[in-house]
Structure formats: C-alpha cells, structure tokens
Amino acid sequence: MKCEHTDYLELACIKGFELRVTTREGKAFTGHAKDIIYDKQKCQCLILVHNSESLCIPLEAIIELEALTSNTYFTTLRVNG
DSSP: OOHHHHHHHHHHHHHTOEEEEEETTSOEEEEEEEEEEEOTTSOEEEEEEETTEEEEEEGGGEEEEEEOSOOSSOSEEEOOO
16 A cells, blocks of 8 residues: 555544445445554554444555545545555
8 A cells, every 4th residue: 555545544544534445355344444553463454443343454455445424635545456
C-alpha cells in the first residue's frame, strides 16, 4: 500500500469513518476504522469494528477502500492493485 493510501486510512481511523474494505480474495467487510496495528507476524493491519466485533485485515490484502461516511477527503481508493 502506498504511503498516501496509508495516510487516508489513518485519517479514517482518527475520524472513525465507516468503511467498506475489499480484499484480494474478493471478500468485503464493513465497519468503523479504529486503528492500524502490527499483528503477531509483524504485518500492518487495519482494525475494523462492526457490531462490537474487531476484525484485523492485513493492509497488503486490501485492494479497495470505500468511505461510507460522507467526507471531503476520499470516497473510493484502489490500492495494492
């Protein structure tokens, strides 16, 4: 993921944007961006929260980010493509 895309993702976490995240496997996940962390394998991951459950999505697996929260920063980002 390019640095500029990570910057948008960090902004989404700070603002608590609701996102739709699509992975390379074609799976889509929806939730509020909470944080970017390193997992036990030292991979950078997005923490997405949906219905009080946290999901850890490796940044390298993400191909698209769509902001479901209206904002002036971004709507859809194609990443890692």
